[in-house]
Amino acid sequence: xxxxxxxxxxxxxxxxxxxxxxxxxxxxxxxxxxxxxxxxxxxxxxxxxxxxxxxxxxxxxxxxxxxxxxxxxxxxxxxx
Amino acid sequence: xxxxxxxxxxxxxxxxxxxxxxxxxxxxxxxxxxxxxxxxxxxxxxxxxxxxxxxxxxxxxxxxxxxxxxxxxxxxxxxxxxxxxxxxxxxxxxxxxxxxxxxxxxxxxxxxxxxxxxxxxxxxxxxxxxxxxxxxxxxxxxxxxxxxxxxxxxxxxxxxxxxxxxxxxxxxxxxxxxxxxxxxxxxxxxxxxxxxxxxxxxxxxxxxxxxxxxxxxxxxxxxxxxxxxxxxxxxxxxxxxxxxxxxxxxxxxxxxxxxxxxxxxxxxxxxxxxxxxxxxxxxxxxxxxxxxxxxxxxxxxxxxxxxxxxxxxxxxxxxxxxxxxxxxxxxxxxxxxxxxxxxxxxxxxxxxxxxxxxxxxxxxxxxxxxxxxxxxxxxxxxxxxxxxxxxxxxxxxxxxxxxxxxxxxxxxxxxxxxxxxxxxxxxxxxxxxxxxxxxxxxxxxxxxxxxxxxxxxxxxxxxxxxxxxxxxxxxxxxxxxxxxxxxxxxxxxxxxxxxxxxxxxxxxxxxxxxxxxxxxxxxxxxxxxxxxxxxxxxxxxxxxxxxxxxxxxxxxxxxxxxxxxxxxxxxxxxxxxxxxxxxxxxxxxxxxxxxxxxxxxxxxxxxxxxxxxxxxxxxxxxxxxxxxxxxxxxxxxxxxxxxxxxxxxxxxxxxxxxx
Numbered sequence: 001x002x003x004x005x006x007x008x009x010x011x012x013x014x015x016x017x018x019x020x021x022x023x024x025x026x027x028x029x030x031x032x033x034x035x036x037x038x039x040x041x042x043x044x045x046x047x048x049x050x051x052x053x054x055x056x057x058x059x060x061x062x063x064x065x066x067x068x069x070x071x072x073x074x075x076x077x078x079x080x
Numbered sequence: 081x082x083x084x085x086x087x088x089x090x091x092x093x094x095x096x097x098x099x100x101x102x103x104x105x106x107x108x109x110x111x112x113x114x115x116x117x118x119x120x121x122x123x124x125x126x127x128x129x130x131x132x133x134x135x136x137x138x139x140x141x142x143x144x145x146x147x148x149x150x151x152x153x154x155x156x157x158x159x160x161x162x163x164x165x166x167x168x169x170x171x172x173x174x175x176x177x178x179x180x181x182x183x184x185x186x187x188x189x190x191x192x193x194x195x196x197x198x199x200x201x202x203x204x205x206x207x208x209x210x211x212x213x214x215x216x217x218x219x220x221x222x223x224x225x226x227x228x229x230x231x232x233x234x235x236x237x238x239x240x241x242x243x244x245x246x247x248x249x250x251x252x253x254x255x256x257x258x259x260x261x262x263x264x265x266x267x268x269x270x271x272x273x274x275x276x277x278x279x280x281x282x283x284x285x286x287x288x289x290x291x292x293x294x295x296x297x298x299x300x301x302x303x304x305x306x307x308x309x310x311x312x313x314x315x316x317x318x319x320x321x322x323x324x325x326x327x328x329x330x331x332x333x334x335x336x337x338x339x340x341x342x343x344x345x346x347x348x349x350x351x352x353x354x355x356x357x358x359x360x361x362x363x364x365x366x367x368x369x370x371x372x373x374x375x376x377x378x379x380x381x382x383x384x385x386x387x388x389x390x391x392x393x394x395x396x397x398x399x400x401x402x403x404x405x406x407x408x409x410x411x412x413x414x415x416x417x418x419x420x421x422x423x424x425x426x427x428x429x430x431x432x433x434x435x436x437x438x439x440x441x442x443x444x445x446x447x448x449x450x451x452x453x454x455x456x457x458x459x460x461x462x463x464x465x466x467x468x469x470x471x472x473x474x475x476x477x478x479x480x481x482x483x484x485x486x487x488x489x490x491x492x493x494x495x496x497x498x499x500x501x502x503x504x505x506x507x508x509x510x511x512x513x514x515x516x517x518x519x520x521x522x523x524x525x526x527x528x529x530x531x532x533x534x535x536x537x538x539x540x541x542x543x544x545x546x547x548x549x550x551x552x553x554x555x556x557x558x559x560x561x562x563x564x565x566x567x568x569x570x571x572x573x574x575x576x577x578x579x580x581x582x583x584x585x586x587x588x589x590x591x592x593x594x595x596x597x598x599x600x601x602x603x604x605x606x607x608x609x610x611x612x613x614x615x616x617x618x619x620x621x622x623x624x625x626x627x628x629x630x631x632x633x634x635x636x637x638x639x640x641x642x643x644x645x646x647x648x649x650x651x652x653x654x655x656x657x658x659x660x661x662x663x664x665x666x667x668x669x670x671x672x673x674x675x676x677x678x679x680x681x682x683x684x685x686x687x688x689x690x691x692x693x694x695x696x697x698x699x700x701x702x703x704x705x706x707x708x709x710x711x712x713x714x715x716x717x718x719x720x721x722x723x724x725x726x727x728x729x730x731x732x733x734x735x736x737x738x739x
Contacts, residue, residue: 008112011322033109033373044324051113 001080002057005073007039008048014041016068019061023047028056030076037061037073054078086134088290090355093133093153094346095364097126097286100149101343102365102372103158104317107165107179111321115380116165120180121317122148125252127283127342128311129153130290131220134297135188138210138217140484142190142203144252145180146315147222154187158372162379169385174517176390183516190483191516195507196227200236200249201473202508205480205488207245207306212462213485218300222250225266225310226257231500233267235473240306241275242468247306248297249276252283254315259328268310276308283311284342314340393518394553399575401601404567405431414592417584420563421452421527424570425489429460432574436481437464439474439491449493450529450589471497475504475526482524483512487574492528495545495583502548509579510554524579525570529586530559531623531672532711532722542711542718544622544673549581550650550682556580556604557650561588561625563595565647568602575601585623605651609660613640615736617660617667619683621646624670624723631728639738649679654686658693665698666735670723675705704731 007017021038030036035047036056057075061067104123110116125146132153135141143150148161160171164182167175172183173191183191190206192199203221210217227233228251240247255263267273268280277299281292289311296307314337318325325334350356356364407430410423429435437456439448443466447454457464467474471492478488492498498505505526512522532542549557556578560566566584573580610625611632618641620628625645632641642660646652661667667687671680680703687693687701704723711718732738 006114008114009117010324011320013322041324042327044326046112048112049109051115 001078002075003052003054003078004075005036005051007067007069007071007073009069010041010044014069016066017041019063019065019067019073020045022059022061022063024056026056026058030054030056050076052076052078086294088130088287089133090287090346090350093127093130093286093290094343094350095368096129096132096153097149097343097346098365098368099152099158099372100126100129102368103148103161106372106376108321110165110376118179119165119321120145121320122146124254124314124316124337124342125149127286127289127313128222128250128252130286131250131293133290134294135218135220137188138215140188140190140203140206140210140217140219142199142206142219142221143182143192144222144224145192146224146252147182148180150222151182151184151189154184154189156182156184156187156189158375159379160184162376163382165376166379167384168379168382169389170382172517172519173515174389175385176515176517183519185516185519191512191520193507193511193515195503197223197230197232197236198476198503198507199223200232201239201476201504202480202483203247204236204239204245205477205482206484207240207247207480208243208477209481209485211243211246216301218246218248218297220248220250222252224257225251225253225255225268226260226262228267229265232472232476235470236476237273237276237306237308239468239473239477244303244305246300248300249306249308251308251310252313253311254313256315256319258319258323259325273308276306278308278310280310280312283313284340284345286342286346313342316341393514395556396513396521396577398604399572399577401572401575404571404599404601406599413594415563415595416589416592417560417563417566418450418452418589420566420595421570421584422447422454422456424567425453425456426459428489428570428574429456429463432487434486435463435489435574436486437489437491438467438478438481440467440469440493442466442491448491450586452491452527452584471499471501472504475501475509478524478526479504479508479512479522482522483520487523487525489525489527492526494541495528495530496540496543498528498545505555505579506552510552513578514554521577522579523577525573525582526579527570527582527584529589530583531585531587532718533587533623533672535715535718536713537711538713539710544583544671546583546649547673547678550679551677554578555650556648557583558604558648559583559585559622560602560647561585561622561645563588563593564599565602565608567599569647571599571601572604576604583622587623602647604648605653606648607653607656608645608647609642609656610645611641611643613642613664615640615664615666615738616732617642617644617657617664618670618732619644619646619657619667620670621649623672627723627725628670628728630725631732634725634729635732636738639732639736641732652679652683657683657687658690661687661693662696665696667697667701668731668735669701669703670728671703671705672722673705674708675703676708678705680705699735702731702735704728
């Protein structure tokens with residue numbers, strides 16, 4: 001099953017984030033709690049951890065892209 | 081125990097602190113992963129866990145939202161913290177409370193609330209109950225230093241000092257109220273805490289904190305009265321996951337805080353002292369990381385509450401009170417409502433030794449400014465107490481008393497003065513059952529003279545006030561219009577497990593009326609049908625019952641009016657009014673309160689929206705009320721703006737065509 005990673009919510013005030021680094025390539029395995037990308041808000045610069053085990057299928061964002069919170073970041077094929 | 085024989089257990093403290101920190105790290109990850117919506121960190125406040133080594137089963141903890149480590153020290157499982165974070169059905173609060181809003185009745189933790197410092201007066205109430213019962217327990221009231229500028233804090237400290245209560249106020253001073261530096265704002269900095277012993281302690285060092293807390297607690301247990309433990313520490317993380325301290329703190333300030341991290345410094349001390357090796361620490365950290373991750377992940381799979389669960393625990397079952405147990409024979413053929421209230425309280429206090437009464441001027445010889453409590457402090461010594469002139473104190477202390485033992489009866493001298501108490505009533509009394517999923521309840525009876533139609537009163541001694549209370553879920557609101565109903569409603573309220581507001585029309589304190597020998601309990605939500613009729617349903621309560629009766633006397637005796645005294649406004653007798661309107665097709669509500677967002681408007685809305693009534697209505701329902709204006713001092717204002725018999729009669733004529 002494919003699951004979509006989405007940009008996390010940062011409080012009531014943060015509307016958009018910058019995707020600063022993608023730490024995995026499509027096809028790579030990712031494991032629960034492992035950082036998969038970094039983002040930056042006007043205040044925070046932060047790694048975001050994988051919410052489950054799986055295999056990265058594709059990125060929906062590129063480094064430097066500005067996207068709203070809740071925006072799709074990646075498709076992950078979840079381990080059965 | 082007085083705590084003097086307790087020795088600091090550094091390893092236990094460190095492990096608890098480390099578990100708490102790991103829970104915070106895990107919770108932040110879950111927020112980033114989109115699995116949890118919100119997180120509040122205790123990082124930097126973990127040394128408070130040491131209090132768990134100094135407290136026992138007789139004590140009660142009124143927690144601050146950064147007391148995760150203390151909760152763990154008191155035995156709360158990590159999974160319960162996870163349930164709180166994730167709003168799970170198995171959380172003690174069934175997913176109703178936010179993270180950081182701890183509550184655990186079994187472990188002596190009162191249910192926390194968001195309005196800061198609002199748990200301090202309840203802590204005083206609980207401590208008062210402990211002191212009266214001689215349990216030897218202490219109420220630990222923990223709060224942030226920024227919240228110490230709330231009036232609630234000052235009132236709580238004053239009350240604890242006044243009554244020499246076993247309360248330990250633990251102020252967790254992290255020097256920030258979200259982004260506002262507090263070092264020059266706190267009452268300690270302002271030099272305003274002369275009347276209470278304050279012990280300042282470096283709470284970054286668990287041993288130092290332990291020794292200071294042990295000494296202070298020991299003094300409280302020995303009867304020395306309340307004390308403040310002022311804890312210097314750091315908030316290492318942002319205020320919550322919705323905040324980022326980098327927006328308002330320079331990087332070097334944040335770095336300096338982390339360099340004082342109590343977990344790092346404690347660990348270094350234990351390693352330097354040979355108690356632990358570096359390997360032990362690494363092993364411990366690894367085990368904790370795994371255990372915490374597993375606990376949170378297990379809880380993720382637990383069921384969420386079903387939305388319908390939210391409708392439970394608003395109120396307990398309707399009380400089923402027996403016939404009023406008269407405290408003695410009475411012969412007086414006619415009573416005022418004031419006399420009836422006094423008699424009802426006497427009967428209740430004679431029957432229930434657990435009841436207490438608290439309010440301004442309630443003790444003899446005054447016995448209340450209206451004499452509602454006359455003779456009670458004499459007949460029931462040690463159970464009836466004058467309060468300071470501070471309504472938040474009255475309500476907040478009552479919440480603490482009632483939730484931990486004695487049912488509390490409190491007199492608010494005038495409903496007009498409930499303003500300062502409203503925050504306690506709205507936030508504590510009315511929510512305690514719901515927010516703790518029934519774990520804690522708050523059987524308080526608030527009674528307050530209300531209403532106008534009296535001269536010399538002015539706008540702050542004439543208000544009705546009922547609509548404001550009726551808007552709050554978790555309260556019952558009643559307004560008697562006769563002496564006998566006052567007895568019956570007090571009696572029922574004395575058997576309820578939830579807060580009841582009894583509003584007493586003060587105009588009736590001077591009106592004598594016959595009182596029956598047998599005084600039945602008056603159930604909540606049951607209107608009295610005072611007259612049967614076919615042409616119009618007339619609904620009133622409190623003072624307007626007499627106004628309506630006088631209006632009917634002005635009309636042709638042939639007019640057929642179905643007259644109801646609601647008596648109980650929340651809940652209200654909708655079935656009786658619906659059935660009546662079904663017969664008459666006409667509805668007139670007469671109320672003393674102003675119209676906007678009022679009980680009268682609610683009744684019109686509910687009846688009009690009901691299909692059965694809508695189909696039988698012959699004309700639009702009508703509300704006669706005070707317009708949205710205050711009651712002025714001059715008699716002209718009273719006559720002009722409170723519903724008068726002539727105006728009611730005119731409305732009835734207009735609606736029915738009667739003469």
